[in-house]
Amino acid sequence: MTNFRFIIEYDGTDFEGWQAQGEDHRTVQGCIAEALATLAGEPVSLMGSGRTDAGVHAEAQVANARFETRLREVELQRALNATLPPDVAIRAVHRVDDDFDARRAALSKRYRYTIWNHPLRSPLRARTSWWVRAPLDLSAIEKAAGELLGEHDFASFQATGSQVKSSVRTLLGAELSGSAGGALQLEFEGDGFLRYMVRNLVGTLVEVGRDRIAPDAIAGILSACDRAAAAATAPAHGLTLVSVRYRDGASDVWAGAGE
Amino acid sequence: MTNFRFIIEYDGTDFEGWQAQGEDHRTVQGCIAEALATLAGEPVSLMGSGRTDAGVHAEAQVANARFETRLREVELQRALNATLPPDVAIRAVHRVDDDFDARRAALSKRYRYTIWNHPLRSPLRARTSWWVRAPLDLSAIEKAAGELLGEHDFASFQATGSQVKSSVRTLLGAELSGSAGGALQLEFEGDGFLRYMVRNLVGTLVEVGRDRIAPDAIAGILSACDRAAAAATAPAHGLTLVSVRYRDGASDVWAGAGE
Numbered sequence: 300m301t302n303f304r305f306i307i308e309y310d311g312t313d314f315e316g317w318q319a320q321g322e323d324h325r326t327v328q329g330c331i332a333e334a335l336a337t338l339a340g341e342p343v344s345l346m347g348s349g350r351t352d353a354g355v356h357a358e359a360q361v362a363n364a365r366f367e368t369r370l371r372e373v374e375l376q377r378a379l380n381a382t383l384p385p386d387v388a389i390r391a392v393h394r395v396d397d398d399f400d401a402r403r404a405a406l407s408k409r410y411r412y413t414i415w416n417h418p419l420r421s422p423l424r425a426r427t428s429w430w431v432r433a434p435l436d437l438s439a440i441e442k443a444a445g446e447l448l449g450e451h452d453f454a455s456f457q458a459t460g461s462q463v464k465s466s467v468r469t470l471l472g473a474e475l476s477g478s479a480g481g482a483l484q485l486e487f488e489g490d491g492f493l494r495y496m497v498r499n500l501v502g503t504l505v506e507v508g509r510d511r512i513a514p515d516a517i518a519g520i521l522s523a524c525d526r527a528a529a530a531a532t533a534p535a536h537g538l539t540l541v542s543v544r545y546r547d548g549a550s551d552v553w554a555g556a557g558e
Numbered sequence: 559m560t561n562f563r564f565i566i567e568y569d570g571t572d573f574e575g576w577q578a579q580g581e582d583h584r585t586v587q588g589c590i591a592e593a594l595a596t597l598a599g600e601p602v603s604l605m606g607s608g609r610t611d612a613g614v615h616a617e618a619q620v621a622n623a624r625f626e627t628r629l630r631e632v633e634l635q636r637a638l639n640a641t642l643p644p645d646v647a648i649r650a651v652h653r654v655d656d657d658f659d660a661r662r663a664a665l666s667k668r669y670r671y672t673i674w675n676h677p678l679r680s681p682l683r684a685r686t687s688w689w690v691r692a693p694l695d696l697s698a699i700e701k702a703a704g705e706l707l708g709e710h711d712f713a714s715f716q717a718t719g720s721q722v723k724s725s726v727r728t729l730l731g732a733e734l735s736g737s738a739g740g741a742l743q744l745e746f747e748g749d750g751f752l753r754y755m756v757r758n759l760v761g762t763l764v765e766v767g768r769d770r771i772a773p774d775a776i777a778g779i780l781s782a783c784d785r786a787a788a789a790a791t792a793p794a795h796g797l798t799l800v801s802v803r804y805r806d807g808a809s810d811v812w813a814g815a816g817e
Contacts, residue, residue, distance in 0.1 A: 310681045356682060386681045422569045422645045423615060423798075427682075539682075 300365045302399055303375070305345075306391040306554040307331065307360040312426050312536065313386055316353040317360070327351075327387055331362070334382045338375070339366040348401045348408065348543040352495070354535030356427065359390060359550035361543040363401040390554035401543075407471060407490050409541040409549075412501045412533065414483040428482065429501075429537035435508030437479050443507040444473035444485070446517035447500060454524035456503070458495040458532075466493055466524075473500075486541070499526075501533035559624045561658055562634070564604075565650040565813040566590065566619040571685050571795065572645055575612040576619070586610075586646055590621070593641045597634070598625040607660045607667065607802040611754070613794030615686065618649060618809035620802045622660040649813035660802075666730060666749050668800040668808075671760045671792065673742040687741065688760075688796035694767030696738050702766040703732035703744070705776035706759060713783035715758040717791075725752055725783075732759075745800070758785075760792035 309327050319329040328345055335343040347362040368375060372392040379389045415421050415428040416435050424430075447470050454466040472488035485504065487497055503520065506512040512520075512530065520528045542551035568586050578588040587604055594602040606621040627634060635651040642648070674680050674687040675694050683689075706729050713725040731747035744763065746756055762779065765771040771779075771789065779787045801810035 308681050310684065358682065380679065385679070385684050388679050388681050390678060419639065419649060420644070420647050422567050422647050423617065423686075425569065425644050426685075 300367055300397075302363055302365045302395050302397045303372070304393045304395045304399060304401065305331070305362045305364070305389055306550050307357060307362060307387065308390050308554075309357050309360070309387040310426070311351065311354050311356040314353065316355070317347055317349075317351045317357075327357075327360070328362070330383060330387055331379070331389075332364075334379050335364055335366065337382065338370070338378055339368060341366070346401050348405045349492075351538075351540055352535050355538045355540065356536075357540040359542045359554045360540055361401045361405070361545075361550045363395065363399055365397070393553065404545050405491075405543050406546065407488055407544045408492060409472075409486060409488045409544070409551075410492070410497045411539045411541050412485045412487070412497060413537050413539070414477075414485070414501075414505070415481075416477075416483050417480060424482070426536060427539070429534050431505055433509050435479055435483070435505065436510060437475060437483075437508065439510070439514050440485075440504050440508045441475050442514035443504055443512075443517050444475060446514065447473050447521075451521050452524055453493055453496055453521070455520050455526055455529045456496045456499040457493040457526065458499075459526050461494050463493065468493065468496070495532050497538060498533040498535065499529055501537070503530040505533065506530040559626055559656075561622055561624045561654050561656045562631070563652045563654045563658060563660065564590070564621045564623070564648055565809050566616060566621060566646065567649050567813075568616050568619070568646040569685070570610065570613050570615040573612065575614070576606050576608075576610045576616075586616075586619070587621070589642060589646055590638070590648075591623075593638050594623055594625065596641065597629070597637055598627060600625070605660050607664045608751075610797075610799055611794050614797045614799065615795075616799040618801045618813045619799055620660045620664070620804075620809045622654065622658055624656070652812065663804050664750075664802050665805065666747055666803045667751060668731075668745060668747045668803070668810075669751070669756045670798045670800050671744045671746075671756060672796050672798070673736075673744070673760075673764070674740075675736075675742050676739060683741070685795060686798070688793050690764055690767075692768050694738055694742070694764065695769060696734060696742075696767065698769065698773050699744075699763050699767045700734050701773035702763055702771075702776050703734060705773065706732050706780075710780050711783055712752055712755055712780070714779050714785055714788045715755045715762070716752040716785065717754040717758075718785050720753050722752065727752065727755070754791050756797060757792040757794065758788055760796070762789040764792065765789040 315324045332345045345364040376392040413428040450469040469490045477483035542549045574583045591604045604623040631651040672687040709728040728749045736742035801808045
């Protein structure tokens with residue numbers, strides 16, 4: 300058995316998220332596992348660095364799977380890409396140590412959230428941006444984003460009903476780019492993210508930008524540890540998993556080294 | 559009757575082009591004319607600056623229509639955008655002189671063709687870029703593009719079977735941007751374009767980039783006035799109509815001044 304690491308790009312629009320849910324559901328994990336099983340001639344278990352929700356995109360998701368094959372990495376990649384549908388592709392394949400686990404070995408993840416901040420909706424941006432028509436105060440958003448950095452209990456930004464041992468996470472980066480009245484990007488890097496956490500952070504930061512929440516109210520929202528203290532969840536289609544970082548580097552860099 | 563000028567953005571993926579073709583066909587012109595007819599209470603004839611083919615996108619297509627309405631421009635725009643499907647939107651509406659005709663008054667048009675020049679297909683770019691995996695010689699493409707500038711008979715780059723009085727057009731600009739091994743853009747500005755002309759120019763320029771046609775063969779391809787002298791047509795989904803220029807300005811500028 301060889302352990303392979305895969306770097307995966309997908310347009311999440313027509314997927315019911317990453318996580319396989321059985322035959323009636325079109326998921327990224329399901330599609331790739333099925334293609335691997337055909338190549339390997341037996342069921343293959345594919346483990347992602349984490350789930351992405353329905354509609355969320357990825358530039359460089361990471362997963363690993365153990366199976367027997369005579370194919371070299373580049374042949375495996377070509378065979379998979381020839382089989383996979385147009386909205387998912389394997390950007391790179393590497394043999395890795397047998398104990399590598401894409402989920403447990405992940406050191407941090409980077410997400411980008413794109414907002415189309417304009418009075419009018421934009422059909423050409425509709426699949427990958429959240430349309431926010433209200434003018435946004437970017438300096439207020441930047442100030443609030445700064446308050447989120449570091450180690451906090453992010454329970455107020457976790458999907459209702461989540462059951463995790465701890466909702467303490469460390470946000471390593473939260474950067475705003477772009478221009479008001481156009482396309483805005485919010486990038487978040489963290490050692491881990493709770494369910495809906497990025498989308499809940501974005502929902503709250505947009506309320507800050509609309510002057511409905513003050514930037515210095517962020518500390519109180521965090522300490523409340525209550526989902527009701529933060530704002531509504533931003534929609535899935537604006538979110539992209541950009542990269543996953545491991546001891547040997549980040550997935551968007553490895554992908555560039557692919558075939 | 560008032561004559562209105564509309565600036566229109568659309569994602570062409572799910573349209574059978576601009577030109578209305580009857581009820582069973584989903585076209586941009588058909589969708590907007592139907593929305594206008596509902597508002598005006600009578601059939602409305604909408605005239606575009608020109609057709610775009612099935613799958614071709616537009617950032618700022620221009621059209622005009624004459625009808626009676628009590629609505630102000632901004633109200634008309636809002637009412638239309640509330641009715642139109644997600645893949646088409648009205649970026650601006652202006653009252654114009656009664657004799658304004660979006661097709662006949664157009665001085666020039668600008669198109670952008672996007673190529674994803676990488677060994678691997680990219681799901682997140684699949685809707686708007688042509689995937690060309692072979693390495694391309696960008697300086698050869700630039701040299702060939704320069705040979706296309708100016709007034710020529712573009713019969714070699716016209717769809718087979720076209721029946722136009724003259725296939726002489728003036729290409730005012732042909733610029734390459736981006737980097738080899740990534741996303742490339744070819745932008746063309748011209749006083750008019752024959753059917754498939756941009757896609758046929760791109761198909762030929764890519765063959766130049768692949769070293770299958772020499773840049774100095776362009777003059778001969780032009781003078782042949784024979785479609786068989788040029789290369790195959792590039793696919794529609796890489797093409798976007800960027801703007802249309804009139805005596806009072808270009809449509810991408812007016813669109814920015816919209817609601």
